[in-house]
Amino acid sequence: MQNILVTGGAGYIGSHACKALKAAGYQPVAFDNLSTGWAQAVQYGPLVEGDLLNPEAVKAAFDTYRPVAVMHFAALSLVGESMQKPEKYWRTNVNAALNLIEAAQAAECRAFIFSSTCATYGEHDGVRLDEETPQNPINAYGGSKRAIENILRDFDNSHGLRHVIFRYFNVAGADPQAEIGEQHVPETHLIPIVLDAISGKRPALTVYGTDYHTPDGTCIRDYIHVCDLVDAHILGLKRLLDGGESRIFNLGTGSGFSVREVIRAAEEATGQPVPWVEGARRAGDAASLVSGSARAMDELGWVARRSDLPTMIADAWRWHMKEGFVR
Numbered sequence: 255m256q257n258i259l260v261t262g263g264a265g266y267i268g269s270h271a272c273k274a275l276k277a278a279g280y281q282p283v284a285f286d287n288l289s290t291g292w293a294q295a296v297q298y299g300p301l302v303e304g305d306l307l308n309p310e311a312v313k314a315a316f317d318t319y320r321p322v323a324v325m326h327f328a329a330l331s332l333v334g335e336s337m338q339k340p341e342k343y344w345r346t347n348v349n350a351a352l353n354l355i356e357a358a359q360a361a362e363c364r365a366f367i368f369s370s371t372c373a374t375y376g377e378h379d380g381v382r383l384d385e386e387t388p389q390n391p392i393n394a395y396g397g398s399k400r401a402i403e404n405i406l407r408d409f410d411n412s413h414g415l416r417h418v419i420f421r422y423f424n425v426a427g428a429d430p431q432a433e434i435g436e437q438h439v440p441e442t443h444l445i446p447i448v449l450d451a452i453s454g455k456r457p458a459l460t461v462y463g464t465d466y467h468t469p470d471g472t473c474i475r476d477y478i479h480v481c482d483l484v485d486a487h488i489l490g491l492k493r494l495l496d497g498g499e500s501r502i503f504n505l506g507t508g509s510g511f512s513v514r515e516v517i518r519a520a521e522e523a524t525g526q527p528v529p530w531v532e533g534a535r536r537a538g539d540a541a542s543l544v545s546g547s548a549r550a551m552d553e554l555g556w557v558a559r560r561s562d563l564p565t566m567i568a569d570a571w572r573w574h575m576k577e578g579f580v581r
């Protein structure tokens with residue numbers, strides 16, 4: 255069985271990728287420092303507890319497992335925090351990725367799948383963002399991810415390390431079997447916070463800004479189910495293992511929903527009201543981020559199957575009703 259090194263394999267998206275890899279016949283090797291991930295989320299292959307900022311630990315993982323490809327999910331990923339501590343985001347995300355990329359190249363692992371983000375595009379005022387849209391990130395999170403995209407481009411040009419870069423829109427939902435799901439401490443993402451407000455884990459959702467230049471004044475995002483997202487990663491992996499060229503793909507559905515629309519959908523999916531209050535805008539938030547994702551469909555044959563709001567919220571709710579992981 256071929257090994258795939260999955261950094262952040264104990265985290266939300268990484269653990270779902272491990273499940274999909276196992277189902278597709280690969281052995282996922284999770285590499286995670288467990289700073290935000292959960293050992294209990296690593297259910298589909300071995301866990302290597304290590305830090306990407308330690309080049310020796312990264313090299314040891316390549317020596318032990320000889321992975322044929324890397325999926326790199328591990329990163330600091332909070333837009334708000336990246337505005338307060340840009341140095342932390344630049345240092346951690348870029349150094350970790352560079353250590354990993356250099357180790358992959360040294361180990362002659364020739365396929366690298368990278369989690370990038372729509373935050374690399376910045377503010378484009380309602381325009382549907384496709385892969386050719388100019389990148390002008392407005393927060394350090396997006397800036398650090400764009401820098402890593404550039405590093406990958408250079409390593410392809412100079413060393414033949416081929417990559418697939420996926421620029422994610424807003425990832426939501428959970429494994430339909432509820433074996434794994436989204437669990438951040440602290441939680442900052444909209445849908446889990448909406449569910450916390452419904453179940454009384456927190457008093458209310460604060461809506462960050464109701465005066466945006468959008469139809470109902472709240473921010474618009476393009477939500478994609480985590481299972482659909484990781485399906486695209488399997489297709490991207492096969493592309494590279496079959497000898498395909500490096501390529502960048504957006505992953506979203508092309509449909510945008512406002513914060514108010516998400517609240518309404520959650521009320522319908524759960525049959526319960528969402529307590530919420532109006533709050534100030536959050537620094538670094540673009541008014542609207544909606545993808546053009548035709549390329550992933552056309553070139554990878556990717557199809558989004560669970561990325562409608564009711565299904566994403568129902569899957570997240572099923573996971574929410576479980577106890578969750580404990581450290």
Ligand code: UDP
Nearest residue numbers: 333442443444447460461462473513536539
């Ligand atoms: N949001 C909100 N209240 C919250 C969390 C998020 O109003 O407690 C809004 C946020 O301003 C953004 C959208 O919900 O417009 C999605 O935010 P999230 O943090 O889930 O993802 P991001 O777009 O930052 O990656």
